[in-house]
Amino acid sequence: MVDRIESNSTESSPLLVVGSVAFDNVITPYGEKEHILGGAASYCSLAASYYARVRMVGVIGNDFGEEHLDRLRARGIDLEGVRKDDSGPTFFWKGKYHENFNRRDTLDIQLNVFENFRPDLPNSYKDSAFVLLGNIHPALQMHVLDQLRGDPFVLADTIDLWIEIERNALLDLIQKVSLFVINDTEAEELTNENNIILAGQKLRQMGPQSVIIKKGEHGAILFHEDGMFALPAFPVTDLRDPTGAGDSFAGALMGRLASRNRFDFSAIKEAMIYATCTASLTVEAFGCDRLESAGVEAIKERAQSLQSLISID
Amino acid sequence: MVDRIESNSTESSPLLVVGSVAFDNVITPYGEKEHILGGAASYCSLAASYYARVRMVGVIGNDFGEEHLDRLRARGIDLEGVRKDDSGPTFFWKGKYHENFNRRDTLDIQLNVFENFRPDLPNSYKDSAFVLLGNIHPALQMHVLDQLRGDPFVLADTIDLWIEIERNALLDLIQKVSLFVINDTEAEELTNENNIILAGQKLRQMGPQSVIIKKGEHGAILFHEDGMFALPAFPVTDLRDPTGAGDSFAGALMGRLASRNRFDFSAIKEAMIYATCTASLTVEAFGCDRLESAGVEAIKERAQSLQSLISID
Numbered sequence: 001m002v003d004r005i006e007s008n009s010t011e012s013s014p015l016l017v018v019g020s021v022a023f024d025n026v027i028t029p030y031g032e033k034e035h036i037l038g039g040a041a042s043y044c045s046l047a048a049s050y051y052a053r054v055r056m057v058g059v060i061g062n063d064f065g066e067e068h069l070d071r072l073r074a075r076g077i078d079l080e081g082v083r084k085d086d087s088g089p090t091f092f093w094k095g096k097y098h099e100n101f102n103r104r105d106t107l108d109i110q111l112n113v114f115e116n117f118r119p120d121l122p123n124s125y126k127d128s129a130f131v132l133l134g135n136i137h138p139a140l141q142m143h144v145l146d147q148l149r150g151d152p153f154v155l156a157d158t159i160d161l162w163i164e165i166e167r168n169a170l171l172d173l174i175q176k177v178s179l180f181v182i183n184d185t186e187a188e189e190l191t192n193e194n195n196i197i198l199a200g201q202k203l204r205q206m207g208p209q210s211v212i213i214k215k216g217e218h219g220a221i222l223f224h225e226d227g228m229f230a231l232p233a234f235p236v237t238d239l240r241d242p243t244g245a246g247d248s249f250a251g252a253l254m255g256r257l258a259s260r261n262r263f264d265f266s267a268i269k270e271a272m273i274y275a276t277c278t279a280s281l282t283v284e285a286f287g288c289d290r291l292e293s294a295g296v297e298a299i300k301e302r303a304q305s306l307q308s309l310i311s312i313d
Numbered sequence: 314m315v316d317r318i319e320s321n322s323t324e325s326s327p328l329l330v331v332g333s334v335a336f337d338n339v340i341t342p343y344g345e346k347e348h349i350l351g352g353a354a355s356y357c358s359l360a361a362s363y364y365a366r367v368r369m370v371g372v373i374g375n376d377f378g379e380e381h382l383d384r385l386r387a388r389g390i391d392l393e394g395v396r397k398d399d400s401g402p403t404f405f406w407k408g409k410y411h412e413n414f415n416r417r418d419t420l421d422i423q424l425n426v427f428e429n430f431r432p433d434l435p436n437s438y439k440d441s442a443f444v445l446l447g448n449i450h451p452a453l454q455m456h457v458l459d460q461l462r463g464d465p466f467v468l469a470d471t472i473d474l475w476i477e478i479e480r481n482a483l484l485d486l487i488q489k490v491s492l493f494v495i496n497d498t499e500a501e502e503l504t505n506e507n508n509i510i511l512a513g514q515k516l517r518q519m520g521p522q523s524v525i526i527k528k529g530e531h532g533a534i535l536f537h538e539d540g541m542f543a544l545p546a547f548p549v550t551d552l553r554d555p556t557g558a559g560d561s562f563a564g565a566l567m568g569r570l571a572s573r574n575r576f577d578f579s580a581i582k583e584a585m586i587y588a589t590c591t592a593s594l595t596v597e598a599f600g601c602d603r604l605e606s607a608g609v610e611a612i613k614e615r616a617q618s619l620q621s622l623i624s625i626d
Contacts, residue, residue, distance in 0.1 A: 100507050194413050196530070197548040217509070218531040219545065230545035230622050232532065235510040269625050309543050310623055312582050 002076035003296050005051055005274070007259035014053040014078075015258040016152075017044045017251065018119045018144050019134020021058040021082070025094040025108070026286060028101070028241050036287035037068050039091060040134030040157070043247035046291050047278045048132070048255030049075035050299055055125045057081035057144075061090035061113040071292060080122045085113035101242055121147045128152055130258035132250055133177070135159045138169040145176055153263045155179040155254050156208075157246065163190050175207030178263065181250055183214045196221065200228075210268060212253075214246055220272060226265035231272050234280035234306050241286045245279045248291055252278035277302035315389030316609045318364055318587070320572035327366040327391075328571040329465075330357045330564065331432045331457050332447020334371040334395070338407040338421070339599060341414070341554050349600035350381050352404060353447030353470070356560035359604050360591045361445070361568030362388035363612055368438050370394035370457075374403035374426040384605060393435045398426035414555055434460045441465055443571035445563055446490070448472045451482040458489055466576045468492040468567050469521075470559065476503050488520030491576065494563055496527045509534065513541075523581060525566075527559055533585060539578035544585050547593035547619050554599045558592045561604055565591035590615035 019041030025034045041058040048054045054077045060068075064084065072079060091114035094107045119140055126149050133141040133156040141156055156177040162170050163186060170190075174180045180203060184196055193199040196213055200223040203211040211223040219232040253275035257263050260271075277299055282291040335352030339345065354371040361367045367390045373381075377397065385392060404427035407420045432453055439462050446454040446469040454469055469490040475483050476499060483503075487493045493516060497509055506512040509526055513536040516524040524536040532545040566588035570576050573584075590612055595604040 195550055195552070197550045215531065218528065219543075221545075221548075228548065228622055229625075230532075230548070232534075232543035232545060235534075235541065235543070237508055237510045239508070266626065273625065307625070309541055310625070312542075312586065312620065312623070313579065 002049060004049070004259070005256075005296050005299060007051070007256075009260045009262070011261040012052060013129045013258045013261050014055055015048050015254050016055045016057065016121075016125055016128035016131045017041055017048060017134065018057040018132070018141075019044060019136055019247070020091055020114055020117075021060050021064070022091040022093050022114075023063070024092075024243060024287065026241055026243055027096040027107075028286075029097065029099055030240055033286045037071065038093065038243060038287060040136075040247045042072070042288060043244035043282065043291065044132055044134055044251030044254075045072060045077050046075055046288055047248040047251030047282070048258070049077055050278065050294075050296060051252065051255030051274070052130070052258040054078060054255070055081060055128060057119050057121060057125070059083050059085050059113050059117045061088050062086045063089040071288070075292070081125055085116070088112045090114075095243070097242065101239060104242075119144050129261070130254055131155070132254045133157065134247065134250075135162070138162055138166050138173040141173050142169070142176070153178045153257065155181055155250060157181045157250050158186065160186050160189060171206065174203070177208050179210045179212065179268070180208040181212045181214065181246075183216070183246065187213045212272070214249065216242075216245075220249070220276065222268060222272060224265045224268065229265075229269045229272070231269075231276060232310065234276050234302055235309065236280050236283060238284050240284055242283050244288065244291070245283050248282040249275040249279040273303050273306055274299065277306055315362060317362075317572070318569075318609050318612060320364070320569075322573045322575070324574040325365060326442045326571045326574050327368055328361050328567050329368045329370065329434075329438055329441035329444045330354055330361060330447065331370040331445070331454075332357060332449055332560075333404055333427055333430075334373050334377070335404040335406050335427075336376070337405075337556060337600065339554055339556055340409040340420075341599075342410065342412055343553055346599045350384065351406065351556060351600060353449075353560045355385070355601060356557035356595065356604065357445055357447055357564030357567075358385060358390045359388055359601055360561040360564030360595070361571070362390055363591065363607075363609055364565065364568030364587070365443070365571040367391060367568070368394060368441060370432050370434060370438070372396050372398050372426050372430045374401050375399045376402040384601070388605070394438055398429070401425045403427075408556070410555065414552060417555075432457050442574070443567055444468070445567045446470065447560065447563075448475070451475055451479050451486040454486050455482070455489070458486075466491045466570065468494060468563060470494045470563050471499065473499050473502060484519065487516070490521050492523045492525065492581070493521040494525045494527065494559075496529070496559065500526045525585070527562065529555075529558075533562070533589065535581060535585060537578045537581065542578075542582045542585070544582075544589060545623065547589050547615055548622065549593050549596060551597050553597055555596050557601065557604070558596050561595040562588040562592040586616050586619055587612065590619055
């Protein structure tokens, strides 16, 4: 039985996660690690697994051993949607963070089997009521939406690449999602606004019910029809590797909502607390290591600290 | 009778403000204004005047007309401590903000009569229980402390110049203050830390009871023996001139504390709400214009909005 944070809901939903699975080489001021488990789907799924049952969709290559699948299985993640493509290796990314972690350079990208990735859902996944679309090509994100039955609550993430080369496909997509998550510089790029508040308001007018703009160490802001909510980051003093912070945030956020089977303003705010704390654990070690080993008690403790940090009483 | 925000305290204290009075030429992407009222003492005093009776100490030159003094008098500010030095003009600063307001260049500084400024307190000011030391030379800040009777609650602000050329005098001073306020880059410079949380903790170990690190559009963090408190900025969409934002923050913060005659953790947190909202008004127009004309209702309305913005309920 996988340990999960209790939701006090009798109607917990599973969460569908779609995204990349990768091996990463990561260089930081603290050192270098090679061939570590990465990719948005991995981080999102592991983070979400502390809250909800996770259905994962992705593609892995011929170099992806059972030991890595076992790490995901150990967190109770349903891997029926993870396809093994023996024609080549897994998606590979190599990046370097500079002093202060303010900037990162991508040194190498090899798409490998990810180049032909097409997220076809197993039948058993098509009724998912909560769906997290990782930052893959907007047309692939749309392809997932097309297969879903009912009226799911959908979070979509993106990256600057799609804003630059697939703006129209991205604009089509965000009209159809419930919650669009994007970082501050990307939000400004997509809206041509240089004020984060105006950018968030403009993004909401583009279609999604809600928007969250992530500001890294400065926290995140939710724009919702019922109001705005600003949350500072958890005060991390031991930053080691920021890779996967945004994916962990999105995964925990959607995991928490799915586990409560709620997505109203108040529920999203509460889930942002857990999302922030889960992401703060991820960045304290290379790759998924700290996220994977954190345990529910560490997350609950941080959630309590974060609530104190923002309490005016 | 000057309009003030009610404090529900029967023991409101006056606030002593010491700092520069200046004329500024300000260039922003929105335009340019010449010879406008500025200086830390002006912004601090005007901001504080919405909360408490203000005693102001500074020096003005032979070009400082009654119309400017009248602006301060209109907000009920006690000018007994403002000395007129007819030997030259008032302190002058000229600065230019770049696109996005991320960077500002000082184009001209003329100290003028401020060069010989020595903050000698009128006798009637020496019993002040709340004292705001604007960002003047740390030796002058210390000179103010030496004249005070009793055990006042003292806030000190500083600027990067003193960190660079008067580090030891500054370190002597901050040992003696109750609340040290500094912006994020200066905090990192003074502590040699590149993490804002570690910088804040280290600053507290240097002597002050509390520390507030200001992060501009990302809000502010309080480090106090009873805990930490992180507050986002007020969501400003109409930024016009950031000059005086930090001074308005400090002025309103201390004005609020003086008006409640309290300086415990909870009182400082509550005062930060008002400080943030008051500063948000300042930056919506050039110079002191918006700050001066804001009125208590606008401040109270923003304080309520900011509390909603951070509420998880």
